[in-house]
Amino acid sequence: MNENQRLESLLEALSSEQFDRVRALLSELHPAETADLLESLPPKARVKIWDLIEPEFEGDVLAHTQDAVRADLLEHMQPQEVAEATKDLETDDAADILQDLPEELVGSVLLSMDAQNRERVASILSYHEDTAGGLMNIDMIPVRADVTLDVVSRYLRQLGEIPEQTDSLIVVDRQNKYLGLLSLANLLTRKHAATVGETMTTEAGISADTSAHDVAKLFEQRDLISVPVIDHEGKLLGRITVDDVLDVIQEEAGHTVLSMAGLGEDDLFAPVLSSAKHRAVWLGINLLTAFLASWVIGRFEDTIQQLVALAVLMPIVASMGGVAGSQTLTLSIRGLALGQINKNNSRALMFKELAVGAFNGLIWACVVAVVAWLWFKDISLGVILGLAMIINLIVAALAGALIPLTLKRIGVDPAIAGGVLLTTVTDVVGFMTFLGLATLFLLPG
Amino acid sequence: MNENQRLESLLEALSSEQFDRVRALLSELHPAETADLLESLPPKARVKIWDLIEPEFEGDVLAHTQDAVRADLLEHMQPQEVAEATKDLETDDAADILQDLPEELVGSVLLSMDAQNRERVASILSYHEDTAGGLMNIDMIPVRADVTLDVVSRYLRQLGEIPEQTDSLIVVDRQNKYLGLLSLANLLTRKHAATVGETMTTEAGISADTSAHDVAKLFEQRDLISVPVIDHEGKLLGRITVDDVLDVIQEEAGHTVLSMAGLGEDDLFAPVLSSAKHRAVWLGINLLTAFLASWVIGRFEDTIQQLVALAVLMPIVASMGGVAGSQTLTLSIRGLALGQINKNNSRALMFKELAVGAFNGLIWACVVAVVAWLWFKDISLGVILGLAMIINLIVAALAGALIPLTLKRIGVDPAIAGGVLLTTVTDVVGFMTFLGLATLFLLPG
Numbered sequence: 001m002n003e004n005q006r007l008e009s010l011l012e013a014l015s016s017e018q019f020d021r022v023r024a025l026l027s028e029l030h031p032a033e034t035a036d037l038l039e040s041l042p043p044k045a046r047v048k049i050w051d052l053i054e055p056e057f058e059g060d061v062l063a064h065t066q067d068a069v070r071a072d073l074l075e076h077m078q079p080q081e082v083a084e085a086t087k088d089l090e091t092d093d094a095a096d097i098l099q100d101l102p103e104e105l106v107g108s109v110l111l112s113m114d115a116q117n118r119e120r121v122a123s124i125l126s127y128h129e130d131t132a133g134g135l136m137n138i139d140m141i142p143v144r145a146d147v148t149l150d151v152v153s154r155y156l157r158q159l160g161e162i163p164e165q166t167d168s169l170i171v172v173d174r175q176n177k178y179l180g181l182l183s184l185a186n187l188l189t190r191k192h193a194a195t196v197g198e199t200m201t202t203e204a205g206i207s208a209d210t211s212a213h214d215v216a217k218l219f220e221q222r223d224l225i226s227v228p229v230i231d232h233e234g235k236l237l238g239r240i241t242v243d244d245v246l247d248v249i250q251e252e253a254g255h256t257v258l259s260m261a262g263l264g265e266d267d268l269f270a271p272v273l274s275s276a277k278h279r280a281v282w283l284g285i286n287l288l289t290a291f292l293a294s295w296v297i298g299r300f301e302d303t304i305q306q307l308v309a310l311a312v313l314m315p316i317v318a319s320m321g322g323v324a325g326s327q328t329l330t331l332s333i334r335g336l337a338l339g340q341i342n343k344n345n346s347r348a349l350m351f352k353e354l355a356v357g358a359f360n361g362l363i364w365a366c367v368v369a370v371v372a373w374l375w376f377k378d379i380s381l382g383v384i385l386g387l388a389m390i391i392n393l394i395v396a397a398l399a400g401a402l403i404p405l406t407l408k409r410i411g412v413d414p415a416i417a418g419g420v421l422l423t424t425v426t427d428v429v430g431f432m433t434f435l436g437l438a439t440l441f442l443l444p445g
Numbered sequence: 446m447n448e449n450q451r452l453e454s455l456l457e458a459l460s461s462e463q464f465d466r467v468r469a470l471l472s473e474l475h476p477a478e479t480a481d482l483l484e485s486l487p488p489k490a491r492v493k494i495w496d497l498i499e500p501e502f503e504g505d506v507l508a509h510t511q512d513a514v515r516a517d518l519l520e521h522m523q524p525q526e527v528a529e530a531t532k533d534l535e536t537d538d539a540a541d542i543l544q545d546l547p548e549e550l551v552g553s554v555l556l557s558m559d560a561q562n563r564e565r566v567a568s569i570l571s572y573h574e575d576t577a578g579g580l581m582n583i584d585m586i587p588v589r590a591d592v593t594l595d596v597v598s599r600y601l602r603q604l605g606e607i608p609e610q611t612d613s614l615i616v617v618d619r620q621n622k623y624l625g626l627l628s629l630a631n632l633l634t635r636k637h638a639a640t641v642g643e644t645m646t647t648e649a650g651i652s653a654d655t656s657a658h659d660v661a662k663l664f665e666q667r668d669l670i671s672v673p674v675i676d677h678e679g680k681l682l683g684r685i686t687v688d689d690v691l692d693v694i695q696e697e698a699g700h701t702v703l704s705m706a707g708l709g710e711d712d713l714f715a716p717v718l719s720s721a722k723h724r725a726v727w728l729g730i731n732l733l734t735a736f737l738a739s740w741v742i743g744r745f746e747d748t749i750q751q752l753v754a755l756a757v758l759m760p761i762v763a764s765m766g767g768v769a770g771s772q773t774l775t776l777s778i779r780g781l782a783l784g785q786i787n788k789n790n791s792r793a794l795m796f797k798e799l800a801v802g803a804f805n806g807l808i809w810a811c812v813v814a815v816v817a818w819l820w821f822k823d824i825s826l827g828v829i830l831g832l833a834m835i836i837n838l839i840v841a842a843l844a845g846a847l848i849p850l851t852l853k854r855i856g857v858d859p860a861i862a863g864g865v866l867l868t869t870v871t872d873v874v875g876f877m878t879f880l881g882l883a884t885l886f887l888l889p890g
Binding site: 007008011030032033036039040041042064153156157159160161162164165166167184185187188189190191219220221222223225242243245246247249250252253254256257258260261262263268269272273275276279280282283284286287289290291293294297298301304305308309311312313314315316318319320323324326327329330331333334335338339340341342344345348349352355356359360363364367368371375423427431 | 452453456475477478481484485486487509598601602604605606607609610611612629630632633634635636664665666667668670687688690691692694695697698699701702703705706707708713714717718720721724725727728729731732734735736738739742743746749750753754755756757758759760761763764765768769771772774775776778779780783784785786787789790793794797800801804805808809812813816820868872876
């Protein structure tokens with residue numbers, strides 16, 4: 001059975017209330033697949049399926065579920081249940097789930113945990129979710145520098161287990177100060193008699209307040225599997241593993257795409273009212289800018305009255321400006337997000353985008369001029385349309401490059417506010433130049 | 446020195462032609478940082494810096510550079526140089542670089558390699574870049590099931606080295622058929638006398654023709670570090686490591702953002718002409734749809750002539766439809782990319798989006814109706830504007846949900862074509878309903 005068939009039989013079983021069959025089908029899924037399934041279900045079916053999942057898998061499933069959907073599921077759980085479900089998870093996953101709980105419930109869940117778990121989870125909760133501290137887990141094996149590899153090997157065999165995603169043991173001194181890494185590869189290939197100190201590599205640990213974004217960048221640049229997290233005194237706090245970094249990258253990427261459309265959450269099936277309310281804000285802001293554009297047009301009512309062709313053609317100027325500008329804007333937002341744009345090259349980027357805008361402005365100005373001329377049999381109308389297009393495409397390039405840079409400088413996410421500001425500029429400038437030029441040069445007298 | 450300061454002194458040294466200082470500063474950078482630097486430089490400075498990089502690091506830097514920038518750098522290299530630079534890379538990285546070369550040069554580079562390297566690289570080049578085969582590397586350690594862990598340990602110590610990103614040795618039979626994985630963790634914690642066969646886990650390998658997208662999904666779901674790649678007979682071909690999966694996820698994410706703006710490449714500083722040409726296509730397509738909208742407006746020239754307020758207000762209807770529609774579109778495109786939308790839930794999604802659209806249509810229709818009434822002292826104009834807005838927001842929701850589903854079904858990337866189609870619908874429907882309703886109900890007689 002492939003994924004789709006399995007999903008279909010599951011939904012069929014659910015709608016015909018064959019709950020045993022649903023349970024059987026669910027038990028064949030990996031927790032991550034169950035999480036994907038829950039994300040793709042409308043709220044009602046989602047809750048039904050959730051109730052049929054064996055309690056011992058609930059934690060793993062939650063750990064793999066997106067924030068928005070997870071928050072929805074957590075609403076249906078008692079603090080005791082949440083504590084039970086998160087008990088056997090890695091500490092970072094447990095903390096991650098608790099961060100999606102309403103604040104007043106976090107306390108009760110922590111109280112339902114046994115003392116050791118409580119302390120571990122609380123230590124991570126003290127860091128912000130989007131920092132190295134919030135991403136780290138504390139399941140790791142620290143070793144001392146002065147013992148031999150042979151001793152370490154025997155110690156591991158005695159432990160009988162190594163935490164998942166462990167590529168290195170972490171070398172610390174008596175004060176728990178981070179010294180370096182002993183990779184499993186080196187442990188397996190170097191001489192038994194060598195000491196950990198001789199064998200370890202001394203990569204730098206990262207500070208607990210490093211942003212998740214910078215952590216992800218480091219993993220990408222250095223091809224890491226795990227990295228130790230240290231406090232400001234250099235003491236070992238925990239480690240971050242690549243599986244959590246994958247999630248960071250995936251979320252950041254989604255964040256840009258969604259923000260640019262004014263979407264905040266990521267739940268396909270968020271309740272209608274909450275979706276509508278969230279998007280209403282965005283539409284309201286857009287409405288303000290649309291009215292601003294209308295007001296500009298309104299200044300030229302007399303002109304339009306005398307030459308209705310202007311009303312027919314004016315959306316073209318605004319639309320082309322919007323599209324060209326959003327190309328520059330997208331490139332800039334992405335460049336900023338990847339850290340490729342800085343004050344050393346922003347000027348070069350702006351000039352390049354201006355050149356691209358001018359080039360395309362020229363080409364398409366000729367095309368629209370000819371079309372307008374043939375359509376309305378008026379060569380000067382065509383020329384004015386072409387001129388307005390060139391101006392708007394150059395302004396669009398400028399705005400597309402400057403808006404995100406400025407927003408970034410004043411600490412606003414360019415992905416969120418950039419698009420609305422850009423369209424405001426291209427609409428207003430587009431209508432104003434076209435109608436303004438027409439008023440100056442086309443009207444009799 | 447932080448990254449920015451380092452970059453500044455580097456650029457300063459470059460512009461004052463202190464090449465020894467540039468070389469010294471470059472030598473302090475990790476190849477990945479050098480790659481980031483090259484990506485953020487305009488073409489001229491980029492080539493200058495590239496010429497100052499020590500030949501032995503060229504390969505590592507290329508391996509960390511984005512496709513578009515890499516292609517630019519490769520243009521400045523001789524086949525012999527490329528062969529030299531890729532010699533010491535992991536096979537998958539070398540193959541990846543060769544895939545960015547013009548086809549006629551790949552042959553000469555392969556010929557400049559020694560026989561063993563040539564064979565290894567060629568074996569990967571035979572798979573498409575975006576499949577498991579194209580992502581895999583062949584640096585791995587296969588072991589037999591019937592030997593003991595003790596023997597494996599001694600063998601590793603004799604080898605003296607384990608390929609990077611190795612979390613498991615791969616168990617194969619005499620015919621090189623893939624049997625299972627022996628994790629380094631198990632090798633270190635289980636009894637010496639146990640055999641590999643008893644200790645190994647039997648995770649499934651993935652087929653060489655699996656898409657890169659599905660490979661990334663598997664890594665995310667299962668928190669993998671590496672996975673074996675097998676052919677259709679179950680024979681071991683290579684393995685994929687998580688560092689390459691990070692790149693896949695990062696590229697896919699960028700691809701969606703860039704495609705939605707009609708951008709193909711990812712090079713901030715692509716030459717003006719090539720950028721302009723690429724974007725001209727997109728602008729040309731948009732121009733066609735803008736003319737279509739204009740043509741619709743043109744059908745109502747007489748109406749506008751009699752009531753110029755219509756020209757003033759009509760962009761509002763189109764703009765709000767475009768924004769609301771692109772919210773639904775973005776959500777759908779992302780849902781499809783993440784595999785969250787399928788034929789079982791697409792109907793539920795559409796109804797939800799329709800409800801959201803209708804809800805927001807109603808709210809903002811009231812607002813625009815009142816504003817238009819107060820502005821133009823004409824209550825029926827306000828009502829018509831509100832009505833057109835409701836209709837366009839409902840149509841926008843429908844289009845935003847149906848367009849990507851339909852494109853996906855016919856095999857077109859919704860991220861590329863979705864936006865243009867959507868705006869065409871919301872512009873045409875917006876202008877047509879507003880001006881049409883006005884013609885029916887507002888004109889005298």
